Amino acid sequence: MSEVPVSWFLTLSAVLFALGVAGFLFRRNIITVFMSIELMLNAVNLTFVTFSYQLKQVSGHLFTFFVMVVAAAEAAVGLAIILTVFKNRATLNIDEMNSMKD
């Protein structure tokens, strides 16, 4: 029994994804919310690579690669938006960024 069951990897991925959801919902700092999204993307990447191992195919690795590229682009644009919001509002609290609500 030196083999790790595939379900352990998937369970680890589920734990990381749930923690990412928790951070996304419970935190009020916009940068931490953004980092929780990155955590969720990492959990999904682990699932892709695990299934790629189980099915002995390379496609999962390529999807992980594309997710990484999209995450890098998202981080660049998202952090630029955060900078602009901070310049206009001087706050990082998402409770105070509600001008589209009313």
Place this chain on the structure above:
Amino acid sequence: MDVVLFLIFAIIAVVCAINVVVQTHPISSAISLIGVMGSLAVLYLLLGAEFVAAAQVIVYAGAVMVLFVFVIMLLNAGRETVRGRSFMVQLLGVPLLIAFLGLLAWIAGQFYKPGTGVHFGGFTGGSPIAIGRALFTTYLLPFEITSILVLIAIVGAVVLGRKEMD
């Protein structure tokens, strides 16, 4: 040996992920997130994904997190002030989250079949040669579209970061 390695780095990843959520200072969350990404890179190596592990360290733990830390330092982001949460959130938040996690873990358990365990060297198709061959034959169109996406992201970031916003 594989089980020991998995357990060590899985525990590091989960502890760092909990730290990301519970820390009130953004810089502590960012450092913990780097820990999660590093331990996930080791797990990728265990799964035979050498290219993805290297890209994880370079792109995620390197480039993206440097960007995050840079923005946190630039904005001088301080400790988060917690105000009163609504009663429903305090009552239902954690139980609903645990139910969601249980559902995900149950679905993961459905994939368990004896004899399909992960051991180091069980899958050797994740080398840069195999990735490159698949990327430039089967997945050529998505790859080119991705380059356009990155160009759009660069232009968008430059436009958003200009001095005056009208």
